[in-house]
Amino acid sequence: MAIPTLTSYPLPREWRENKVQWTLDPGRAVLLIHDMQAYFCDFWGAASPFVAELVSRLAQVRQRCKDLGIPVIYTAQPGQQSDVDRALLSDMWGPGITQHPDRQAITAGLEPADDDTVLVKWRYSAFQRSPLEHMMAELGRDQLIIGGIYGHIGCLMTACDAFMRDIQPFMLADGIADFSQAEHQMALDYVATRCGRVLTCREVLGLGDTVRSLPTRDDLKSRLLSMLDEMDEPFDPDENLLDYGLDSIQMMTLLSEWREQGLELNFTDLAKTPTLNGWWALISDRGGVQ
Known part of the structure; x- marks a missing residue:
């Protein structure tokens, strides 16, 4: 009935992908x-x-x-x-x-x-x-x-x-x-x-540290997958995201989220290379975390 005797264990290092990408805000x-x-x-x-x-x-x-x-x-x-x-x-x-x-x-x-x-x-x-x-x-x-x-x-x-x-x-x-x-x-x-x-x-x-608060490549992939419809084939990081169904409104949503994290990009930047690898190259140039 009582709490059992507990033993230490290795902490989980991975978990299911976060379904939401809320940004932790010290003011909230x-x-x-x-x-x-x-x-x-x-x-x-x-x-x-x-x-x-x-x-x-x-x-x-x-x-x-x-x-x-x-x-x-x-x-x-x-x-x-x-x-x-x-x-x-x-x-x-x-x-x-x-x-x-x-x-x-x-x-x-x-x-x-x-x-x-x-x-x-x-x-x-x-x-x-x-x-x-x-x-x-x-x-x-x-x-x-x-x-x-x-x-x-x-x-x-x-x-x-x-x-x-x-x-x-x-x-x-x-x-x-x-x-x-x-x-x-x-x-x-x-x-x-x-x-x-x-x-x-x-x-x-790392809150308050602009560089460390920027999205990681895994963050970017997870966020894109949450926006895309279910796919019958493996996700290709070099495939055109528009072909996967991503639309301009979703791209503007991403830009807004990144701006809150201190990452300044524009719609033209994204439209030039609309792939995961292309966008990650842009983020990396601005200090994204591997």
């Missing part, structure tokens, strides 16, 4: 550090290198967010929960943290600062029985960066809930941890294809 984003309490980290054992590495990555992301003016919000279950408050969680997980209220604090290395917000966590989603949505609306922010534990439970449910509230979720692929590699992988694949965008901690650390 909030960082959510989800349930990084000592009690939940303890299931990997004392002084776990796996947890220490996760804490280190999240601490770097948190600092970068603070540098960019992105608000930081934590969730934490209360150390004491009545049967009424805990409700169905008791059926699924037993008494949980109420047996170890001394382990309720956020784990060492990620302690909230005075200007951070800590929300009481009652259910899988950070939005349930909390003012998170209202707080984000008051701040004028509609993007949520999600890191913490556990990936396929609270982190995933929070991402789904955000999506259903018209808040864009960004899941940190290497900024979450889970019961197993398989469950971690499942959470990433689901977010990428159903309710948000998966990105790495390094991408958040």
Whole structure:
């Protein structure tokens, strides 16, 4: 019934292609550090290198967010929960943290600062029985960066809930941890294809760096494939994209998205060589990341 003893695993390095190509904007984003309490980290054992590495990555992301003016919000279950408050969680997980209220604090290395917000966590989603949505609306922010534990439970449910509230979720692929590699992988694949965008901690650390925020070749390919109709043959990077069905409105959409990322191209540039390789050559000339 309780959370099982957990072991470290190699973090997933790949996941399903992101269905959306939302651009993370420091002026619209909030960082959510989800349930990084000592009690939940303890299931990997004392002084776990796996947890220490996760804490280190999240601490770097948190600092970068603070540098960019992105608000930081934590969730934490209360150390004491009545049967009424805990409700169905008791059926699924037993008494949980109420047996170890001394382990309720956020784990060492990620302690909230005075200007951070800590929300009481009652259910899988950070939005349930909390003012998170209202707080984000008051701040004028509609993007949520999600890191913490556990990936396929609270982190995933929070991402789904955000999506259903018209808040864009960004899941940190290497900024979450889970019961197993398989469950971690499942959470990433689901977010990428159903309710948000998966990105790495390094991408958040690169926010504000014009060169590193430009699209990669994989980004370009993924974005093009999301715009094209299903194909019966393999995608050819040297084939004319107009023959694949790409139209001028979609090309203008791409130009607008790239302009927001600091990449200045025009319609004439794209029309000269309308292939993936041709467009990537143009982006590379302007500092695109391989």
